Amino acid sequence: MKNRRLIVEAFGGPEVVRVVTDASAPPPGVGEVRIRVEASSLVFTDMLIRRDLYPVMELKLPLTLGYDLIGRVDAVGEGVTAFSPGDRVADLTQIGANADYACRPAEGLVAVPDGLDAVQAEPLILSYLTAYQSLLRFGKAARGDTVLIYGASGGVGLAALDLCRAMGINAVGVASAKREALIRGYGARFVAYDNANAARQLDQIAREIGGFAAILDPARGERLGIVLARLKPGGRFVAAGFSAALRRAKGQFTGLAGLIGKIGFGLQFLTIKIKAARSRKTGRVAFYDISETRQKNPNWFREDLTALFGMLSESAIHPLVEGVFKIDEAAEAHRRIEAGDVQGRLVMDLSDK
Ligand SMILES: NC(=O)c1ccc[n+]([C@@H]2O[C@H](COP(=O)([O-])OP(=O)(O)OC[C@H]3O[C@@H](n4cnc5c(N)ncnc54)[C@H](OP(=O)(O)O)[C@@H]3O)[C@@H](O)[C@H]2O)c1
Incomplete structure (x- = not known):
C-alpha cells in the first residue's frame, strides 16, 4: 500500500x-x-x-x-x-x-454525505468554513444586511459571496477589475481595488446604506481606520488574512526586501490582534483564526461544517x-x-x- x-x-x-x-x-x-x-x-x-x-x-x-x-x-x-x-x-x-x-x-x-463529489466538497472545509464563521459567528450578519467582502474573487471571498447569495445577505465585493463579471454573477455590487477611486466608491456605498453590518477582510489592503469607518454602529469587522501584502511582495521573500516585507506583515498581524483584544466585549474588531476557533468551540466546527455539507447536498451553494x-x-x-x-x-x- x-x-x-x-x-x-x-x-x-x-x-x-x-x-x-x-x-x-x-x-x-x-x-x-x-x-x-x-x-x-x-x-x-x-x-x-x-x-x-x-x-x-x-x-x-x-x-x-x-x-x-x-x-x-x-x-x-x-x-x-x-x-x-x-x-x-x-x-x-x-x-x-x-x-x-x-x-x-x-x-x-x-x-x-456519501453522495457528494469530493473535489466539489473539499473547498467547504477551509475556504467556506472560514467565510461562514467569519460572516455569521463573528460578523453576526443576517438576512437583509449588507456586508463588504474584500478579496472577493479568492477562495474565502468567493465562498462568502456564495453564502450571502444563499442566505439573502446583500454583498459588495472588492477584487481586481478583471473579476468584475465573476463577482456581479453572484448578485453582488463590485468595486475594483486597482481603480484609483476605489476608496471613494466604498465610502459612498457605506454612506448610502448607513454603514456595513459586517466587513469580512481576508486581504487587508486598505488602512484599518478607513475600513472601520465604513461600519454601521454595532457593525463588526472580521480580518482573516493578508493576501494584499503578500501579493504586493511579488515573490520577494528573501534578502532585505523579504525581511522588510515580513516585518510589515508581522506588524499588520499584531495590530489587528491588539485591536481585537481591546474590542473583545463588543466584537467590533476580530481576527478570525479557523484552528483557534475550532479549538475553543469544537461543536461549531462540527455543526457548521455539517450545515455546509447539507447546503451543498441541496445545491444551495456552488463552490x-x-x-x-x-x-x-x-x-x-x-x-x-x-x-x-x-x-x-x-x-x-x-x-x-
Ligand atoms: N485566518 C484563517 O483562519 C484563514 C482561513 C483561510 C484563509 N486565510 C487567509 O485568508 C487570505 C485569503 O485566502 P484565500 O484562500 O481566499 O486567498 P486567494 O484565493 O489567493 O484570494 C486572495 C484574494 O485577495 C484579493 N486581493 C489581492 N490584493 C487585494 C487588495 N489590495 N485589496 C482587496 N483584495 C485583494 C484577490 O483579488 P484578485 O485575484 O482579483 O487580485 C483575491 O480575491 C490568505 O491570507 C489566507 O492565508 C485565513
Missing part, C-alpha cells in the same frame, strides 16, 4: 514541493483512524506554509503539505468506536493532507473549482496560487480516478 506525499524539505518558492512515495501507509495510533484521502487543499495558506510565512504555527522540516481533506476511513486505531472502515469523513489538518493516506484523531472528524490537480502536478498549482492567477479554488484530486 504505497503512500504518496507532497513534501517541503526547504522553505521556498513553488519549485521546492516534491512528491515522495513511502513503501507503506502509516498505521493509526490510539484514538486515530487512517484515512484514504480523496481530495485535499491547494490554497493560498499552503503557499504561506511552503514559504514559512504562516504566523500562527511553528513549522518543522521536512513537512507534508495539505491543510484539509475529505476521504474514507480505511483502518481504525485502538479505542475508536465512532468510525468504521468505509465511513466518509472530513478534517482540517493544517499540514499533512496532501497524501494518499493520513492518520487523524477520530474525535475531530466530521461525517461527509467554484477552477482547477483540479493530481499530486504530481502540484508545483504548477502552487505557481498559479502565488501569481494570483486563480478565481475561486484549486483542489488536489487524490482519488484513483
Whole structure:
C-alpha cells in the first residue's frame, strides 16, 4: 500500500514541493483512524506554509503539505468506536493532507454525505468554513444586511459571496477589475481595488446604506481606520488574512526586501490582534483564526461544517473549482496560487480516478 506525499524539505518558492512515495501507509495510533484521502487543499495558506510565512504555527522540516481533506476511513486505531472502515469523513489538518493516506484523531472528524463529489466538497472545509464563521459567528450578519467582502474573487471571498447569495445577505465585493463579471454573477455590487477611486466608491456605498453590518477582510489592503469607518454602529469587522501584502511582495521573500516585507506583515498581524483584544466585549474588531476557533468551540466546527455539507447536498451553494490537480502536478498549482492567477479554488484530486 504505497503512500504518496507532497513534501517541503526547504522553505521556498513553488519549485521546492516534491512528491515522495513511502513503501507503506502509516498505521493509526490510539484514538486515530487512517484515512484514504480523496481530495485535499491547494490554497493560498499552503503557499504561506511552503514559504514559512504562516504566523500562527511553528513549522518543522521536512513537512507534508495539505491543510484539509475529505476521504474514507480505511483502518481504525485502538479505542475508536465512532468510525468504521468505509465511513466518509472530513478534517482540517493544517499540514499533512496532501497524501494518499493520513492518520487523524477520530474525535475531530466530521461525517461527509456519501453522495457528494469530493473535489466539489473539499473547498467547504477551509475556504467556506472560514467565510461562514467569519460572516455569521463573528460578523453576526443576517438576512437583509449588507456586508463588504474584500478579496472577493479568492477562495474565502468567493465562498462568502456564495453564502450571502444563499442566505439573502446583500454583498459588495472588492477584487481586481478583471473579476468584475465573476463577482456581479453572484448578485453582488463590485468595486475594483486597482481603480484609483476605489476608496471613494466604498465610502459612498457605506454612506448610502448607513454603514456595513459586517466587513469580512481576508486581504487587508486598505488602512484599518478607513475600513472601520465604513461600519454601521454595532457593525463588526472580521480580518482573516493578508493576501494584499503578500501579493504586493511579488515573490520577494528573501534578502532585505523579504525581511522588510515580513516585518510589515508581522506588524499588520499584531495590530489587528491588539485591536481585537481591546474590542473583545463588543466584537467590533476580530481576527478570525479557523484552528483557534475550532479549538475553543469544537461543536461549531462540527455543526457548521455539517450545515455546509447539507447546503451543498441541496445545491444551495456552488463552490467554484477552477482547477483540479493530481499530486504530481502540484508545483504548477502552487505557481498559479502565488501569481494570483486563480478565481475561486484549486483542489488536489487524490482519488484513483
Ligand atoms: N485566518 C484563517 O483562519 C484563514 C482561513 C483561510 C484563509 N486565510 C487567509 O485568508 C487570505 C485569503 O485566502 P484565500 O484562500 O481566499 O486567498 P486567494 O484565493 O489567493 O484570494 C486572495 C484574494 O485577495 C484579493 N486581493 C489581492 N490584493 C487585494 C487588495 N489590495 N485589496 C482587496 N483584495 C485583494 C484577490 O483579488 P484578485 O485575484 O482579483 O487580485 C483575491 O480575491 C490568505 O491570507 C489566507 O492565508 C485565513
